[in-house]
Amino acid sequence: MDINYLLIHHDELLTYLREHDYAETYVNRYKTTIKQITDNASNHNWTTYEDVYQWYVDQSYSPTYLHEVRAIIGKLEQFHLHGNFPDNKKSYSSFWKIKSAYTKLSSEYKQLYEDFETQTCKGLKSSTVASYRTKISSFLYELQCKGATSLSDVTEKDVLTCFFADGVRKRSGSLCANIIRFFKILSESGNEEATRILAYIPNLRIARKNIDYLTDGEAAKIRQVLEDSNYSLSCKDRAVGRLLLHTGLRGIDIACMQLEFIDWNNDRIRIVQQKTSQPLEIPLLPVVGNAIYDYCINERPMSASPYLFLDSRAPHNNLTTDGIGYSVKKIMSAANIRQEKGRRKGTHIFRHHLAIKLLSNGVPQPVITRTMGHTAPESLSSYLHADMKHLRECALSVEDFPMAKEVFQSCLK
Incomplete structure (x- = not known):
């Protein structure tokens, strides 16, 4: 990581912030972070901005400070590596991105998911497609970690242990519904192994919370x-x-x-x-x-x-x-x-x-x-x-169902 670029060009960044009406306190945070990085670079073998952020973590700074400095480091990385100036949006650094389990899947599982996405995800928002990929890939990857690198290797025990551990449910009903849909699409396409596995998947109920409605x-x-x-x-x-x-x-x-x-x-x-x-x-x-x-x-x-x-x-x-x-x-x-x-x-x-x-x-x-x-x-x-x-209009009057006085008294106790 060539820190000289930051040393030479950091004034351009600070000038940009001032010209675009960023608060001086915000500009000073950048200035302080840049100085800390340039002052300490010679004493550390930093190769990426992830290494820089890890150094801050190792200094035992407060979580609040780390949250602020992480945002600044991410934008410094964008400026240093890509020439991008801050735009007041969440510009996440590459080292914050959580890698999807999809990248670790076997070639068969990847192809199965691609087939599913091609058939069902046309016209959906990119965030919805990303959600499908994350949920389904995580399930397939867990099967893979159990030794089932192909659908033909999957056993009923493999499937059930993906949903339950020691009798406790691990996955939500909505996630289960996504997985069922995935295997249904494969089954309808003639994949017999998907049909077999579909029979193993528990049909978990989707929890519905009571809405704290506005009165x-x-x-x-x-x-x-x-x-x-x-x-x-x-x-x-x-x-x-x-x-x-x-x-x-x-x-x-x-x-x-x-x-x-x-x-x-x-x-x-x-x-x-x-x-x-x-x-x-x-x-x-x-x-x-x-x-x-x-x-x-x-x-x-x-x-x-x-x-x-x-x-x-x-x-x-x-x-x-x-x-x-x-x-x-x-x-x-x-x-x-x-x-x-x-x-x-x-x-x-x-x-x-x-x-x-x-x-x-x-x-x-x-x-x-x-x-x-x-x-x-x-x-x-x-x-x-x-x-x-x-709902009140649908309620039945208790007058049509005469009960002994003692019944009501017992209910009030």
Whole structure:
């Protein structure tokens, strides 16, 4: 690792940071890290930036400091090796990337997975495909580590021990479903060994958590803080809050929303959903449009970026889902709701709340499905469980089932 490049060119990096309005404290962190690296390089046989970071780890620095310095080292590596300047995004260094088990698979297993991906993953988001690859490869690699380098070597015991250890389940129901799908596709293609192994895989139930749904009282408090200018919320927070509360859009779709997606003349919002890649058109309500307008006029940084919501820090990249989540936390803090440890504060509870309100107001389910942007009608089923108004209507009166007084008394003990 030629440290001379960093010695000669580090001033260019620091100048770039200052010219792009990075905070001086942030620039000083770079300067300090560069000085530590250049001062100590002659005493260590560093060959990669991974070695540099390991040196920091060995100094017993605090986890918080290591987290900060790791980000800077990753960006120094990008600058040193590729000439890339920081862009305020998460620029992970190559030594942070977790290598997929796929790279360690036998040639047969790799080919089987490639066949599966070719048949089933067309049109899916790259992140979804990567998830399939990770989950299925990890299962195949575990079989391989047990000595089964080919499907013909796999025994029932090999399969079951991939799912259970000492009677305790090792893999989730959703991961099991992915593995079952993989072997079903192979089986339908005529692979007899896949058919045999499919019979060994346990059909684990997918756990469904009870949704900590947003109550009407909480929603009312959120509306209050969004309407009242006395609360210390930014225009961006209010616009994000209005979109979540009144449209039910996913956090990722709000983060990726572009200026051109808003049709001011026809009062419509038109997006392509990040999760499904399907187009969605919804009304632009006045209360939502006004909040977005206030943000654009009063607070949005001057930028040629096509994205609606921008980071207030230079170089003003589009807001991430973490940024959307941060606005939600500020809104809930201002409303003094869900401040207990462990309470759900994510963006999805707004989406869930809107679906429940539509259901309770008698809106037909196909209309709700289209409004929420679901591609499958069954996606609405999880919301039905919290529709307390209609669930109460389905309840049977105990008057039709007379019981002795002693039965009720025993239940109260």
